[in-house]
Amino acid sequence: MYKSEIFKASDARALLANPIFKDAFVKVGEYLEAQALSCDPNDQGKAQRVIVAKQILAGIKREITKIVEEGDIAQIRMDEVEQRKGLKRFIR
Numbered sequence: 743m744y745k746s747e748i749f750k751a752s753d754a755r756a757l758l759a760n761p762i763f764k765d766a767f768v769k770v771g772e773y774l775e776a777q778a779l780s781c782d783p784n785d786q787g788k789a790q791r792v793i794v795a796k797q798i799l800a801g802i803k804r805e806i807t808k809i810v811e812e813g814d815i816a817q818i819r820m821d822e823v824e825q826r827k828g829l830k831r832f833i834r
Contacts, residue, residue: 744816744823751813754806770799 757763777792 744820747809747816748813748820751810751816754809754813758803758806758810767799767803771796774799 774792774796778789778796781789781792783789
């Protein structure tokens with residue numbers, strides 16, 4: 743159970759550290775920012791699409807970060823289980 747979360751976290755960490763992925767996030771963020779700044783205030787449809795796109799971009803990063811955090815928690819729990827197993831063996 744914990745191992746799969748730990749493996750996912752490792753993949754997510756590598757993804758967040760990947761220079762190509764990081765650069766893509768920055769470039770898409772910059773593009774959306776430029777679209778927001780140049781958007782005609784009367785074009786509500788375009789403004790809403792830009793906002794939704796920015797929210798999606800932030801949501802993707804948030805979900806990947808959440809996977810990393812869940813993996814960290816799983817690692818802590820797995821370590822605790824291993825410690826308890828070792829303690830039980832020691833007591834016997």
